[in-house]
Amino acid sequence: MSAGNDLAQPKFVPVILAGGSGTRFWPRSRRARAKQVLTLQGEGSMIQQTVDRLAPLAADEHCWVITNHWLRELIVDQLPGVLAKHVLAEPAARNTAPACALPAFLLEKTEPDTVIGIFPSDHIVGKNERFVEVLAAGIKLASEGENIVVLGVPPTRPETGYGYIEQGAELEPVNGIAVRRVKRFREKPDKHTAERFLAAGNFAWNGGIFLWSARTLANAIREHVPDMAPLLEKIAAAHGTPEFEEVFAALYPQCENISVDYAVLERRSVKGEARSGIYCLPADFAWNDLGSWASLHEQLGDDERSNVVDGENSELVAIQSHGNYVHAPGKMVALLGVQGLVVVETADALLITTLERSQDVSKIVHTLHREMGKEELI
Amino acid sequence: MSAGNDLAQPKFVPVILAGGSGTRFWPRSRRARAKQVLTLQGEGSMIQQTVDRLAPLAADEHCWVITNHWLRELIVDQLPGVLAKHVLAEPAARNTAPACALPAFLLEKTEPDTVIGIFPSDHIVGKNERFVEVLAAGIKLASEGENIVVLGVPPTRPETGYGYIEQGAELEPVNGIAVRRVKRFREKPDKHTAERFLAAGNFAWNGGIFLWSARTLANAIREHVPDMAPLLEKIAAAHGTPEFEEVFAALYPQCENISVDYAVLERRSVKGEARSGIYCLPADFAWNDLGSWASLHEQLGDDERSNVVDGENSELVAIQSHGNYVHAPGKMVALLGVQGLVVVETADALLITTLERSQDVSKIVHTLHREMGKEELI
16 A cells, blocks of 8 residues: 555655764774765665655655764765755764754744654665655654654564663554554663563564654653753754854753653653553564664675675685675685674774674774774774 | 804705795785795795895805796895896796706706705794704715705694604714604605604604705606606706707606605605615704694784784784784774684785684685686686
């Protein structure tokens, strides 16, 4: 079924969060070349794919991007359809609450009914058509009253690296997409709790995609993070004036450093599923947050025994080797009797680790930064 | 004790065998950049170190080098003191017998008493002074009558990759260096036999260093490889004439493809230790044939847990990693949770294997050559 009939009914503005610092894919990712601007899989950088994926729902010129000063210029280059004035570099990293909320305050002044969608800039979606169908239903639902819509990824393993959404009563589908009330948001669980969540059947991974009208989000900030609201109002008031940069730089860093999940969603959910107005739609579109070299290996290989050789013009000769990921552009990669390795080469660095340990690459970045002072490699 | 007193008594001509094809240190070594012309350890390429080590015994201009056409030019460049006319490129690889014997036939015409020393061009000697002492004694012994002197490396493990020398009666030391008769030469043994050799105490590794007068070696070829002798005589006769290259190219490939060990030493030893005139001196000068990346790791690291990062301007950051060898010039090498790996990067290739499997790197070269036709990587 297609949600096409309902597309473009409420005005929809995607807000793409692109402030990630780029440690998980070191040494390919750096502060100034973070994961979201890399082409890791498929055509185009991850943020280009994010914008392309949203194209059936929102024209590029309606998109906003919140990033940092290391990445802003490159993102403006990579997204020629997105207005440069819609690509904001945070004066300081303040987690996701102020980044999500600032566009809400900006839009609230002139078009409060616009539905804002919050999107990570560095996740993979395998089924773009399904993504559009689910989003269209979510936009419709979020355009009604004070509704807040979150997308829950159907969990496939007792993952301890994600937050969870505990779902409650099942409601009437919207455009054929299942809708459930949200009971509670749960922070990253321990293994035992994650197993319980998985067994319970009504828990979904929180993939960081949220939908709400500009008014709903701005009001939620006023209600749940009252100190932050006047700061964002002043920044929004200055937008389009010569003072904007100055005001932005002065006030934004005063905002509380807090995630939108915790600042708004968890606090709102305390009202109980019947009164919070938070709804969960299934993110059943082959979502992957591509959180490590191991998960890129999984995406690119046929199975766990695949040797994946990545990078332009690289070739492979493998003898008694399987389940390795190697990034070595322009090189003949020769594997002899090795399993489960991750080897990533760039012009100035060579990472050698295992699929199993690849989620700890940030420890290398931390050591280079804090202990060795190798700023040029960060 | 010093052998200095006896140096330079008999004329001594080193013949350096440098025809190796360069597969063990792939991807650094190639046909045209074989191990002997690489700087793997210490100052200078392995063949430069070989010539330097011999300097107290023989002036550079007395050295001969037998190599192949891929390497000749580079070797002439690397050894400015060696006469270019003494650097011969075999028209075809014919193992060590004709390569060792050709200089003997060349010298026999004018100076038959000259002692010829056969030296591999790609081995390591840790104790150069001891090397000179042992060689000086060997040269003295080889200058007497029809004596043949071989050097035996004291074995430290039941190695199956080397030939062995079975030693017999102990004789009077020469210049204080122990001398034993040779009973037999043994080909590379199986594990069980190697263990027996090691336990027996009178077996040494054959490190490929032999000493004999030009006359003795030429006569030994006449006796044990009679078909080869006239070919080499004709080549020697043409040396220095305009026809040399043509004669060399026509006749050398007709020589039997056979090692000097098998062609001369084994056949001579059949006469029995009392009559063969073959003597063994101890190569107790920290010899290492540097046969694989693992043995380079052993040479360069403090112990087996060392991480060795090799190559100009490379640096290391290691977390929970040990016993790795990485060659990555100009790069920050980051190791995370890995053990016992060998990773070698060049401009066009990246090898990933283990210390344990690194002696099989030739299998990679074979596959690139025979199955993939990647001549540019060989």
